[in-house]
Amino acid sequence: xxxxxxxxxxxxxxxxxxxxxxxxxxxxxxxxxxxxxxxxxxxxxxxxxxxxxxxxxxxxxxxxxxxxxxxxxxxxxxxxxxxxxxxxxxxxxxxxxxxxxxxxxxxxxxxxxxxxxxxxxxxxxxxxxxxxxxxxxxxxxxxxxxxxxxxxxxxxxxxxxxxxxxxxxxxxxxxxxxxxxxxxxxxxxxxxxxxxxxxxxxxxxxxxxxxxxxxxxxxxxxxxxxxxxxxxxxxxxxxxxxxxxxxxxxxxxxxxxxxxxxxxxxxxxxxxxxxxxxxxxxxxxxxxxxxxxxxxxxxxxxxxxxxxxxxxxxxxxxxxxxxxxxxxxxxxxxxxxxxxxxxxxxxxxxxxxxxxxxxxxxxxxxxxxxxxxxxxxxxxxx
Amino acid sequence: xxxxxxxxxxxxxxxxxxxxxxxxxxxxxxxxxxxxxxxxxxxxxxxxxxxxxxxxxxxxxxxxxxxxxxxxxxxxxxxxxxxxxxxxxxxxxxxxxxxxxxxxxxxxxxxxxxxxxxxxxxxxxxxxxxxxxxxxxxxxxxxxxxxxxxxxxxxxxxxxxxxxxxxxxxxxxxxxxxxxxxxxxxxxxxxxxxxxxxxxxxxxxxxxxxxxxxxxxxxxxxxxxxxxxxxxxxxxxxxxxxxxxxxxxxxxxxxxxxxxxxxxxxxxxxxxxxxxxxxxxxxxxxxxxxxxxxxxxxxxxxxxxxxxxxxxxxxxxxxxxxxxxxxxxxxxxxxxxxxxxxxxxxxxxxxxxxxxxxxxxxxxxxxxxxxxxxxxxxxxxxxxxxxxxxxxxxxxxxxxxxxxxxxxxxxxxxxxxxxxxxxxxxxxxxxxxxxxxxxxxxxxxxxxxxxxxxxxxxxxx
Ligand SMILES: Cc1cc2nc3c(=O)[nH]c(=O)nc-3n(C[C@H](O)[C@H](O)[C@H](O)COP(=O)(O)OP(=O)(O)OC[C@H]3O[C@@H](n4cnc5c(N)ncnc54)[C@H](O)[C@@H]3O)c2cc1C
Ligand code: SF4
Ligand code: SF4
Numbered sequence: 001x002x003x004x005x006x007x008x009x010x011x012x013x014x015x016x017x018x019x020x021x022x023x024x025x026x027x028x029x030x031x032x033x034x035x036x037x038x039x040x041x042x043x044x045x046x047x048x049x050x051x052x053x054x055x056x057x058x059x060x061x062x063x064x065x066x067x068x069x070x071x072x073x074x075x076x077x078x079x080x081x082x083x084x085x086x087x088x089x090x091x092x093x094x095x096x097x098x099x100x101x102x103x104x105x106x107x108x109x110x111x112x113x114x115x116x117x118x119x120x121x122x123x124x125x126x127x128x129x130x131x132x133x134x135x136x137x138x139x140x141x142x143x144x145x146x147x148x149x150x151x152x153x154x155x156x157x158x159x160x161x162x163x164x165x166x167x168x169x170x171x172x173x174x175x176x177x178x179x180x181x182x183x184x185x186x187x188x189x190x191x192x193x194x195x196x197x198x199x200x201x202x203x204x205x206x207x208x209x210x211x212x213x214x215x216x217x218x219x220x221x222x223x224x225x226x227x228x229x230x231x232x233x234x235x236x237x238x239x240x241x242x243x244x245x246x247x248x249x250x251x252x253x254x255x256x257x258x259x260x261x262x263x264x265x266x267x268x269x270x271x272x273x274x275x276x277x278x279x280x281x282x283x284x285x286x287x288x289x290x291x292x293x294x295x296x297x298x299x300x301x302x303x304x305x306x307x308x309x310x311x312x313x314x315x316x317x318x319x320x321x322x323x324x325x326x327x328x329x330x331x332x333x334x335x336x337x338x339x340x341x342x343x344x345x346x347x348x349x350x351x352x353x354x355x356x357x358x359x360x361x362x363x364x365x366x367x368x369x370x371x372x373x374x375x376x377x378x379x380x381x382x
Numbered sequence: 383x384x385x386x387x388x389x390x391x392x393x394x395x396x397x398x399x400x401x402x403x404x405x406x407x408x409x410x411x412x413x414x415x416x417x418x419x420x421x422x423x424x425x426x427x428x429x430x431x432x433x434x435x436x437x438x439x440x441x442x443x444x445x446x447x448x449x450x451x452x453x454x455x456x457x458x459x460x461x462x463x464x465x466x467x468x469x470x471x472x473x474x475x476x477x478x479x480x481x482x483x484x485x486x487x488x489x490x491x492x493x494x495x496x497x498x499x500x501x502x503x504x505x506x507x508x509x510x511x512x513x514x515x516x517x518x519x520x521x522x523x524x525x526x527x528x529x530x531x532x533x534x535x536x537x538x539x540x541x542x543x544x545x546x547x548x549x550x551x552x553x554x555x556x557x558x559x560x561x562x563x564x565x566x567x568x569x570x571x572x573x574x575x576x577x578x579x580x581x582x583x584x585x586x587x588x589x590x591x592x593x594x595x596x597x598x599x600x601x602x603x604x605x606x607x608x609x610x611x612x613x614x615x616x617x618x619x620x621x622x623x624x625x626x627x628x629x630x631x632x633x634x635x636x637x638x639x640x641x642x643x644x645x646x647x648x649x650x651x652x653x654x655x656x657x658x659x660x661x662x663x664x665x666x667x668x669x670x671x672x673x674x675x676x677x678x679x680x681x682x683x684x685x686x687x688x689x690x691x692x693x694x695x696x697x698x699x700x701x702x703x704x705x706x707x708x709x710x711x712x713x714x715x716x717x718x719x720x721x722x723x724x725x726x727x728x729x730x731x732x733x734x735x736x737x738x739x740x741x742x743x744x745x746x747x748x749x750x751x752x753x754x755x756x757x758x759x760x761x762x763x764x765x766x767x768x769x770x771x772x773x774x775x776x777x778x779x780x781x782x783x784x785x786x787x788x789x790x791x792x793x794x795x796x797x798x799x800x801x802x803x804x805x806x807x808x809x810x811x812x813x814x815x816x817x818x819x820x821x822x823x824x825x826x827x828x829x830x831x832x833x834x835x836x837x838x839x840x841x842x843x
Binding site for chain 1: 403405406407408410411412413414415416418427429455456457473475476497499518520521644646647648708710711712714715718719720769
């Protein structure tokens with residue numbers, strides 16, 4: 001009897017109806033009950049009540065094969081909080097040595113504030129002057145107009161200026177994304193003392209660490225935390241409450257649109273890859289689409305809501321499975337006839353960008369912030 | 383029972399080593415289906431790719447006396463896929479091709495592992511309708527739907543699955559492959575084995591292909607909602623609707639507890655202060671649908687409805703139906719275990735049955751929420767308990783349901799309208815069929831399955 005791995009109330013919610021099966025990418029890959037949400041919950045119960053020993057290999061495999069994408073949550077009429085159960089499962093499963101070394105290393109790095117700051121410096125200081133990124137092919141963006149600033153600062157649902165969170169991932173790989181966010185809303189404050197939000201930890205078997213880091217970040221960034229990472233937004237919201245956190249698209253919603261984004265002399269055609277946790281955890285998916293429609297022709301991918309295989313550390317821990325999922329996605333993207341695929345989470349951005357480059361695809365992956373920053377701001381109202 | 387090394391080796395040879403799973407964890411995952419309180423591990427799970435592999439597995443099982451339990455999506459609610467005696471769970475989801483859709487002949491040929499919703503979408507693209515519509519349509523396989531003769535949200539006007547099965551390819555437990563019926567709408571050559579296999583719950587043969595009847599898709603459809611002070615008035619409304627000369631496609635009801643649970647999940651703005659809700663719908667030419675919905679609304683008002691509304695757009699109508707399909711899992715928001723039943727009575731006696739259920743619930747001190755296919759007289763009284771560990775509560779719920787079955791039979795009804803007998807309702811079957819018929823069922827079972835290997839402990843046992 002292991003007894004206390006899971007919150008019993010959460011675990012008993014599932015009635016094994018199977019409504020979640022069609023939503024699950026790993027079940028689609030294998031057709032195997034054990035790699036479906038319902039089957040995984042059955043396995044969790046077997047762990048909880050001692051039917052299976054804690055070192056059972058299927059438990060180890062299925063807790064790691066799961067993408068953690070939470071596509072099984074919004075479709076579950078019983079309201080099973082699968083993402084939370086998975087976090088609890090991994091705490092148990094990846095205890096001590098059984099934690100994948102790579103996951104341990106990554107969470108260790110992200111937990112080190114000095115390292116993060118160093119990364120930020122080396123990669124070109126996201127905190128430097130706000131400037132749109134040169135990554136995309138659109139026309140150079142006009143410099144942000146000062147006249148628009150007060151209005152912009154207010155239009156985040158009338159809130160005072162938000163605090164821009166510099167995600168670990170962005171700092172290390174995509175400082176341009178944070179710069180673009182500042183170009184879009186120059187009123188965003190960017191406090192230099194900020195650590196990791198802890199999402200990485202929570203999803204990789206260190207739930208307590210994940211919560212601690214989120215709380216600390218909450219103290220470092222008082223007021224509304226604005227983030228360009230859907231994954232960080234969902235994690236922060238789960239710890240600090242949804243009112244404290246705004247993902248960029250919801251922060252920008254309702255602001256005056258930029259001008260049209262053009263590619264090769266015509267209006268750009270763009271598509272969006274949802275961030276799993278943003279969509280399935282926070283229910284945010286309409287907002288980024290609305291912003292994109294304002295500046296480009298929007299094409300919906302049939303699988304936009306399905307995981308791209310990045311899934312936090314998944315692409316590093318399970319590269320083959322991640323690749324299988326990504327390949328199907330890239331086929332779809334290439335068939336959609338778009339110029340750009342837009343991500344709202346840095347992990348997805350990396351996954352899509354790497355995949356498309358590997359294929360030498362003509363389609364480019366950009367972050368929503370980068371794309372919007374490129375669409376020039378309209379003349380400020382008189 | 384444990385499988386011998388020979389059987390394991392042969393099984394691997396037949397379906398390929400990657401398609402046999404027998405790690406402890408895999409067996410745990412296949413030890414149950416959507417039915418609470420029943421679990422038993424198989425000894426192996428096999429995923430055959432085609433009819434020949436199915437036939438070889440069954441021949442092997444008969445030779446060695448190994449139980450085989452066919453399984454689609456495992457969404458049944460009568461423990462029909464729980465391998466009570468171990469053996470092999472035979473998962474049919476790899477056989478998932480739609481082989482043919484013929485608009486000229488109004489039929490489709492499909493493998494059993496396709497989900498009902500996928501088939502419905504595929505034929506809809508040809509302007510056709512796959513009528514069987516169980517609440518579990520997005521998950522349930524066509525094979526499982528045929529093997530349980532599933533009903534659904536369109537039963538009143540369109541009938542149930544058996545009305546749409548023209549022919550089957552099936553593998554007998556001894557390994558022979560038979561083809562029953564076919565593409566013919568008339569064919570009386572021999573006993574109607576197609577109908578016998580429909581609803582046979584995987585105890586007579588394994589279905590490996592089905593030829594199913596389709597209908598031209600109706601030009602339009604719409605849905606409305608009527609609210610009542612209690613289920614009794616909703617039951618009365620059903621009688622009045624039929625008397626008004628309308629046979630609607632859909633007449634579903636939910637009591638207050640179910641409305642609450644569904645609203646909690648779907649956020650449709652349903653009135654949670656009402657005692658009961660009737661969801662009605664019809665399809666056909668737009669004028670006719672509008673007329674019918676008006677008449678249904680009027681009948682509801684006459685029966686005491688406090689409010690009647692109709693959906694203004696297709697999306698809204700679909701959202702209402704989708705929400706109704708979620709009633710059962712949504713109810714589990716109220717507690718850890720949901721035990722539901724499937725009692726069915728002649729339509730005019732619904733209101734009476736609802737009263738009896740109330741009395742039974744009070745007598746046993748259990749809370750019973752009821753929803754169901756009102757138009758079919760098919761009720762799903764559901765007991766929500768905090769946890770299955772509360773053995774006293776479970777016992778009280780089971781005692782209450784024994785009384786519910788007795789009440790249904792007393793009113794000229796049955797113990798299960800659509801979910802099936804499986805292991806869960808086998809103890810009550812004699813009361814419905816009588817000893818002579820039960821004995822005949824067993825002789826039929828033996829004729830198909832002399833070694834008794836196919837889904838033992840269920841129908842025919
Ligand atoms: C939330 C919910 C709502 C539901 N709503 C309805 C409803 O409205 N109406 C209704 O009738 N049912 C309903 N059901 C019950 C169930 O979903 C249906 O009976 C469904 O058709 C079963 O399909 P399946 O693929 O899941 O079959 P399974 O559960 O896998 O199997 C069911 C039975 O069929 C047998 N079987 C499966 N495939 C084959 C095959 N190829 N050959 C031979 N035997 C086979 C199995 O041995 C078993 O006896 C509901 C269930 C849930 C959880
Ligand atoms: S997680 Fe939800 S949808 Fe999936 S089987 Fe459990 S109750 Fe049903
Ligand atoms: S989180 Fe994603 S991969 Fe994991 S069970 Fe849910 S749907 Fe499947």
